[in-house]
Each structure stands twice: as C-alpha cells, then as structure tokens.
Amino acid sequence: MYPEELMYAEDHEWLRVENGIATVGITHYAQDQLGDLVFVELPHIGDEFGKDDPFGVIESVKAVSDFYMPVGGTITEVNEELLDAPEIINEDPYGEGWIIKFEITDEAELDELMDVDTYTEYLEDL
Amino acid sequence: MVNVDGLKRTPFFDKHQEHEGKIVDFSGWALPVQYSGIIDEHQAVRQKAGLFDVTHMGELRLVGPEAEEAVNYLVTNDVSKSPIGRVIYSPMCYPHGGTVDDLLIYKFGQQDFLLVVNGANKEKDLQWVAENTADFDVQLIDESDETGLLALQGPKAEEILSPLVDTDLSQMKYYWFEDGIELAGHQVMVSRTGYTGEAGFEVYCETNDGADIWDAIMQKGEDFGLVPAGLGARDTLRFEAGLCLYGQELGEDINPLAAGLSFFVKLGKEDFIGKEALQEVKNQGPSRRLIGFEMLDRGIPRTGYPIYEPGGEDQAGEVTSGSYAPTLEKNLGMGYVPPHLTEPGTELRIEVRNRKLEAVVVEFPFYKREG
Numbered sequence: 001m002y003p004e005e006l007m008y009a010e011d012h013e014w015l016r017v018e019n020g021i022a023t024v025g026i027t028h029y030a031q032d033q034l035g036d037l038v039f040v041e042l043p044h045i046g047d048e049f050g051k052d053d054p055f056g057v058i059e060s061v062k063a064v065s066d067f068y069m070p071v072g073g074t075i076t077e078v079n080e081e082l083l084d085a086p087e088i089i090n091e092d093p094y095g096e097g098w099i100i101k102f103e104i105t106d107e108a109e110l111d112e113l114m115d116v117d118t119y120t121e122y123l124e125d126l
Numbered sequence: 127m128v129n130v131d132g133l134k135r136t137p138f139f140d141k142h143q144e145h146e147g148k149i150v151d152f153s154g155w156a157l158p159v160q161y162s163g164i165i166d167e168h169q170a171v172r173q174k175a176g177l178f179d180v181t182h183m184g185e186l187r188l189v190g191p192e193a194e195e196a197v198n199y200l201v202t203n204d205v206s207k208s209p210i211g212r213v214i215y216s217p218m219c220y221p222h223g224g225t226v227d228d229l230l231i232y233k234f235g236q237q238d239f240l241l242v243v244n245g246a247n248k249e250k251d252l253q254w255v256a257e258n259t260a261d262f263d264v265q266l267i268d269e270s271d272e273t274g275l276l277a278l279q280g281p282k283a284e285e286i287l288s289p290l291v292d293t294d295l296s297q298m299k300y301y302w303f304e305d306g307i308e309l310a311g312h313q314v315m316v317s318r319t320g321y322t323g324e325a326g327f328e329v330y331c332e333t334n335d336g337a338d339i340w341d342a343i344m345q346k347g348e349d350f351g352l353v354p355a356g357l358g359a360r361d362t363l364r365f366e367a368g369l370c371l372y373g374q375e376l377g378e379d380i381n382p383l384a385a386g387l388s389f390f391v392k393l394g395k396e397d398f399i400g401k402e403a404l405q406e407v408k409n410q411g412p413s414r415r416l417i418g419f420e421m422l423d424r425g426i427p428r429t430g431y432p433i434y435e436p437g438g439e440d441q442a443g444e445v446t447s448g449s450y451a452p453t454l455e456k457n458l459g460m461g462y463v464p465p466h467l468t469e470p471g472t473e474l475r476i477e478v479r480n481r482k483l484e485a486v487v488v489e490f491p492f493y494k495r496e497g
Contacts, residue, residue: 035148035159035160035163035164035358036163036164036165036166038165038426038450039424039425039426039450039457041424041479057479059426059450060164061164061165061358061362061449061450061452062159062164062358062361064426064428083424
C-alpha cells in the first residue's frame with residue numbers, strides 16, 4: 001500500500017523524483033481517510049509554491065481539504081483527468097491518480113521527507 | 127479512527143465493527159459514517175436496499191388522559207384528526223416561531239403518543255416537553271435508552287422484511303405503523319417511514335434484541351444486495367430528497383414556514399406554542415425561503431458558504447446544506463434566500479473559497495423516486 005521507492009510528507013503526499021522533476025500524489029492512507037473523492041481544484045502550469053504551501057483543493061462527499069507542497073517548486077504539469085474523474089485518486093493513488101509534476105526549487109528540502117519505513121511508523125502513531 | 131471510549135454505543139456497535147464501519151463521534155454516539163464508501167452505500171439504497179443504525183434518535187412517550195391535548199399544544203401539526211396507527215411528521219416550535227425540533231409522532235391511542243426526536247436534540251426536547259406539559263394530566267417517559275432503531279431503506283426493503291415478520295407489510299401504507307410484530311423471535315414495532323426518499327421501514331426494538339434483529343435482516347437481505355449504510359449516505363440521500371436536517375435547514379431562528387413546511391403547520395387548530403408568531407409570518411409571508419440550487423460553475427457548495435444576488439454584489443443568504451449528489455451526478459445546494467430569488471431559473475452566485483461561482487435555482491426537491 002506504500003511503495004518503497006517513494007518519499008512521503010506528513011500531510012500524506014507522496015513524491016517521486018526523476019531528473020529534478022517531482023511527481024506528487026496523496027497516499028493510500030489519505031484517500032482512504034477522505035473517502036469518495038468528488039472534486040479537485042488544481043494549480044496552473046508555471047505557478048510557483050514554497051514548501052508547505054497549499055497548491056490545490058480536494059473534496060470528498062463530506063469534507064474539503066487542501067493539498068500541500070512537500071517541497072517548494074514550479075508546476076510543470078497537472079493531471080487534468082482528475083477534473084472529471086477525481087475518483088481515480090481513490091482507485092490508483094500512486095499511478096493514474098498522480099496530481100501534479102513540478103520542478104524542485106531546492107533539492108535539499110527533500111532531506112526532510114520520510115522514507116516508507118518512517119512513514120508507516122508515522123501512520124501507526126496517528 | 128476516533129477514540130470510542132466515552133461515546134455511547136448502540137446495540138449494533140459490534141455489527142459496525144464486523145462490517146468495518148468507520149466510526150465517528152455523532153453527538154456523543156459511536157456510529158459509522160460509512161462502511162464501503164458513501165457513494166456505494168447511497169447507490170445501494172436507491173437501487174436495492176441499505177440498513178442504517180439510527181438508534182441515536184430519541185424516543186419520548188407521553189401517556190395519560192390529556193396526552194392528545196398535550197401533544198397538540200406542543201407541535202404545529204394536528205394529531206387529533208389522525209387515526210390510531212398513524213405516524214405524523216411535525217415541527218415543534220418556540221413561542222417566537224423558531225423551531226425546537228422536527229419529529230415523528232406515533233399515535234398509539236388518544237392517551238398514548240411516542241415522539242421520535244433528533245438524537246442531538248434529545249436532552250433539550252426532553253426538558254422542553256416536560257416544562258410545557260406540566261399543566262396537562264400526562265406522564266412523560268424517556269424510552270431512548272431502552273430502544274434500538276434500524277432503518278431498512280430502498281426498493282427491496284419490503285421483499286427483505288416481509289418474510290421475517292408475522293404481518294402483511296404490503297398492507298402497511300406510507301406513514302403507518304404496527305406494534306407487537308414478531309421478528310427473529312422478538313417483539314418489534316415497524317413503521318413505513320424513512321429519511322432517504324426511498325421506500326422502506328423503520329424497526330424499533332428493545333436494546334437487548336438488537337443484534338438478533340440486525341443479523342436476521344442482513345442475512346435475508348444478502349440475496350437482494352442489502353448493504354449496511356452509514357451516516358454519510360443517510361445525509362446525501364436525505365439531501366437529494368430535499369428533506370430538512372435540524373441544525374442546517376431548521377433551527378431556533380428558522381420557522382417551519384420559511385422551510386417550506388406549511389403543510390405541517392395547522393394554524394386552524396386550537397392554541398399551540400408558536401401559533402401567534404407563525405400566524406404573523408403567514409400574514410406577512412416569510413422574509414426568506416428554502417430553495418434548492420445547482421452549480422453551473424465547477425465547485426461544491428458547503429454549509430455556511432454565502433449566497434449572493436445574481437449580480438454578485440449583495441449577499442442574499444447562506445448555504446444550509448451542499449454536496450455532490452451521487453444519484454443526480456450534480457453539485458447541489460440548499461439555502462435560504464429572500465422571496466424574489468426563489469423562482470426556478472433564477473441565477474445566484476455562491477462564494478466558494480473567495481470566488482463567486484454561478485448557480486441557478488432549480489425545482490425542489492432534487493430527487494423523487496418513481497411510482
């Protein structure tokens with residue numbers, strides 16, 4: 001449920017880095033806690049955000065929540081499929097359910113993220 | 127998962143855990159917000175059947191020589207004309223016309239009524255009823271702790287429940303009840319009522335009998351696609367069906383005429399609490415009315431979001447309930463606006479995260495079942 005190769009943030013985003021570009025989504029835990037997702041609001045390509053800035057909104061049947069940037073960066077791609085079918089996040093949070101891609105501003109910020117073991121331990125304490 | 131220590135448990139608590147329900151604190155009760163998922167459960171109730179634990183509702187019994195007079199003084203509807211065996215929906219109001227609660231009244235006899243009230247309001251209602259019936263020759267009994275309550279809702283509800291009971295449910299009409307029915311070896315009361323916009327029943331049992339009754343219904347329902355359904359689906363179902371929720375569409379500062387419940391306010395009957403104020407509201411016309419609207423722009427309206435006039439400059443009201451509607455597949459809302467904005471087709475603006483999004487007033491309720 002928590003792929004080994006990913007990095008994880010306390011707000012339950014996952015992050016995969018390839019050539020300085022990060023792909024971000026939300027974890028299995030987050031989608032399960034939120035329940036059926038029915039709406040997403042995404043940023044625009046070129047938007048710049050700092051670490052922990054809210055970059056979008058996700059709504060389940062019952063609740064509204066923000067997405068937060070696990071590290072700072074500039075948006076290069078957004079998953080527009082989610083606009084019509086936010087349930088993809090529930091179905092495939094680490095694959096088709098990715099949310100944004102962005103160019104990382106400062107790779108040193110990655111050091112503060114968790115690996116899979118630390119994240120699963122973190123979940124146990126919640 | 128919420129810490130359930132210190133929360134009240136219904137007789138079905140173990141069943142919720144068996145079915146992996148996601149337990150939440152619902153005004154002091156440990157109840158499942160969902161099992162498999164709100165949308166799945168919602169669709170099951172519209173298409174097949176769902177079983178809800180609604181034990182948190184309060185049951186207050188009024189018995190005695192003046193029970194009928196007392197009930198008729200407390201509530202806005204007229205229970206005196208109803209035959210025995212009837213369930214009567216009614217608001218209960220303050221002298222200023224605002225709403226104490228909305229309730230179902232079971233008429234067991236002219237000297238025996240059961241008031242079924244919202245769980246979150248139970249203590250308030252108990253005190254209100256006690257204070258306001260002091261001058262009547264009646265006795266007030268709080269039966270809530272001894273009563274378990276299940277709602278079996280959906281087009282398959284009758285097929286599921288019929289073989290389990292020793293009465294002909296097909297003869298039970300909408301908003302009627304029968305007491306002393308045998309189900310799984312226990313005595314229950316069954317009414318054809320619900321809060322989903324679908325056909326269905328509510329089953330009142332003694333707390334200790336709850337588990338057997340749940341098991342019997344779930345087992346029989348297996349072949350019909352019955353699923354356990356949580357509070358989340360209960361809310362989306364009632365919302366689509368345009369049913370008021372106390373605390374959102376009704377409240378201390380909302381009178382039932384504004385909420386569109388004038389059918390349940392009998393101004394022609396003898397004195398009752400709030401009569402004068404409600405007569406005045408009727409004469410003047412309510413200053414605001416409950417409407418339903420559909421979002422035209424992308425966005426989901428939520429409780430408390432501001433509603434604006436068509437131009438978007440002046441605030442006209444507030445959203446009381448809003449949701450993605452799973453059956454209608456639209457983002458819909460309910461709220462109060464002044465009378466000139468109530469016609470279907472009227473454009474409104476809803477403020478969602480600092481943006482005023484376009485919406486339009488639509489026919490209400492949003493959903494009506496066929497047949």
